[in-house]
Structure formats: C-alpha cells, structure tokens
Amino acid sequence: MDNLTHGLLGYAVYAATRKEEESRKEQLGYAAAAVIGGEIPDIEGFTTFMGPEIYLTWHRAFTHSVLFAPVLALLAVGTVALFNRAVRRKKAYVLALAAILIHIAADWANTWGTGLLEPIIRERYSLGILPIVDVIILSIFAVAFALKRKYGTARVFKGAWAAMLLYVSFQAVHAGWLESRLDHRYETVTASARMMPSQFHLVAKTEDGYHFYDGSAFTGLRKTGEAKNERHPVVKEALKDGEARALVRFLPDYGTEVEELEDVWRVTIYDPRFRQQNSSLLSTEVVVPKRKDSQGG
Secondary structure (H helix, E strand, O other), X not given: OOHHHHHHHHHHHHHOOOOOOOOHHHHHHHHHHHHHHHHHHHHHHHHHHHOHHHXXXXXXXXXXXXXXXXXXXXXXXXXHHOOOOOOOHHHHHHHHHHHHHHHHHHHHHOXXXXXXXXXXXXXXXXXXXXXXXXXXXXXXXXXXXXXXXXXXXXXXXXXXXHHHHXXXXXXXXXXXHHHHHHOOOOOEEEEEEOOOOOOEEEEEEOOOEEEEEEEEOOOEEEEXXXXXXXXXXXXXXXXXXHHHHHHHHHOOOOEEEEEEOOOEEEEEEEOHHHOOOOOOOOEEEEEEEOOHHHHHO
C-alpha cells in the first residue's frame, strides 16, 4: 500500500475507539501512536538510495514480519513518549501494534511480496487482491472524514472499517473465483488486482512459461500474452549475482529468459506479474561469460 493509505489506516485504528474521557493531549498522543504504527514498518525505505541489491534484501523484510511487530510497537510508543507524557503507554502500545499488524496485512494483500515470518522463514507472500494504491479504500476514508462531524468520529470510522472489510472480502472471493477458472489447466495461477475494482491480471504457470489473462467475473477472462520461463543450466550461474539473488528472495515467484550471444549468455530474471505491464519493473539482466569448453563444443 502507499504511505497515505497506511497513515489513514493507522489513524482509523484510533478513530474507531471511544475518546470521551480523554484530554486533547491524550487524544493527540494516541492518534500519533496509531499513525506512527501505521507507517513504521516502512522505516527501511531509506534503502531505496543504497542500490537494488540492498533495497530488495531489506524492503518488506523483517520490518514487515508479524514476529517483529511487537518491537516496532515499542519503538512507536517510545517516539510518542518523547513528546507526549499524557498517554497511558499500555493503550498506546495496543493501538500502535494493531496499526502495525494492519499495515502488514494490507501489504500482504497487494502484489508485492511481504516477509510475514522473517527472519525464521525467508519467503515473501502476496495475495494480490488489492492494488498498491486503492481508490476504493481512499474513497471510503474521504466519506468518513466528510461525515465524522455530523455522526461522530468513532461511529463513522467503525462504519468505515466495516465497509473496507466488505470490499476486501469481495476482492478476495472474486480473485479466488477467477483463479479457479484456470487452475485445472496450469500448475499455478496467481491473481494481481488492477486499479479498477474487480479487474484482475492473472498469471498462469506451466513447465516452460507463463500465460497472461485479464478480466473479471463480469467481463470474463481473455488471454493477453505469454512469456518464456527457461530453466537453462546457465541460470544457476546467473543467480550467483548479488542483485539477482536479492530479487529472487524478494519475489514469491520468478521467471527466466536466456539469450545466447557470441561470447556470453544474457539471462533475464523477472517477476511474471509485471512482465506485460512494465517489463523493467522487478527485473534484472545478468551477463554470464561462456566457458571455453562450451565454446569449443
């Protein structure tokens, strides 16, 4: 999810609670704890400036693990305590922890891989049922902010959570149904939500490639293309490259294409979910020199 949505989700955690007996300073402190909790898993965002290998290794890794969430909640509450001593730390901790877990769940729901159980299990998980920027969720928040003065903040935001839960459930059932239309024909089928609600991009895997479909339950599915997935022996050599190794760890699944040139092999390692939309996104090329014995043969 984008950072705006994460911050709003964090605020909504606090907004849905009762506040009648809290002072203004307490309210600000609790809201801050929830908002910081909603944003703090992305604390590793600075690795964007440290190169692809480091970024892919740390992005959505242990800071997005449910096992590390309690530590992040302590950090969020500690940050608030530096500026606001009026809050009860136990309540602030619960709000921050809830916001962190919602952040992790929201990222798990979209297309990019999330390390839910890092560092014990170094695997990335993705449901693909929500886009990175979700206009429906943002619209629900817009309505909630417009109505909170008239109907009360807690009441309105409880309704907002109910609306978001219904929407996410609809997307999950829809994606599952679309995958079931294809899974009897392929090894695996993975859905990726488009920006428009109910619209999905599906990636169906076979032994030697990927088949791409677009559509929804309302429009039906249409095949839009294919991509190779070559398990050439040289791929093993390509995966010794640091960036390639980090990319493979980051992706729930990956594809490879191998091109033979005069003196080298060019190996492309890519995320099949983005192969059609943006072939350079989550993709890297590795040049592997040919061995002299293979050239002679």
